[in-house]
Amino acid sequence: MLLTVGRIGRVHGIRGEVTVEVLTDSPEERFYSGATLLTQPSREGGLTVASARWHNSTLLLSFEGFLDRNAGETLRNVQLLAEVDLDDVDEDEYHIQQLIGLKVFLLSDTQLNNEIGVVSGVITGVAQDLLEVTKSNGSEFLIPFVKVLVPTVDIAGGRIVIDPPGGLIDED
Secondary structure, rough: OEEEEEEEEEEEOOOOEEEEEEEEOOOHHHHOOOOOEEOOOEEEEEEEEEEEEEEEEEEEEEEEEOHHHHHHOOOOOOEEEEEOOOOOOOOOOOHHHHHHHOOEEEEEOOOOOOOOEEEEEEEOOOOOEEEEEEEOOOOEEEEEEEOOOEEEEEEOOOEEEEEOOOOOOOOO
């Protein structure tokens, strides 16, 4: 499955190096010299990594053919995509694209009749990730993506079940 593994940010320095928001748990497997990544928006042939290094916990990449600051600037906000084998994923590990679009139900709704929203985004964090849930009225809330608050993730069934503490979800 083709998944987003990073997003290019600002240029770093004058040699075309760019910062990358890492969206994978294994950056060393995706971002190394010689790796070719597909892009969104699409670029014919993708981008080939010329160099990869960490600077103050920020991944810096340079790409073949992008040799100066102006060339690097043209890559801002480009998403980096890679083919990922989902069979290699451990139980209780999910890719962001697998979670987005899942219907959200409350644990207290034992029949799972009343959908309260849809996962519309995932915010990656240092301590834990946050699920962004959009309710049917358009309002949103965040819930930490931890087992105690999100006890059930059913990718095949297209749903997750949450058990939020009181006050986390505004009543409509």
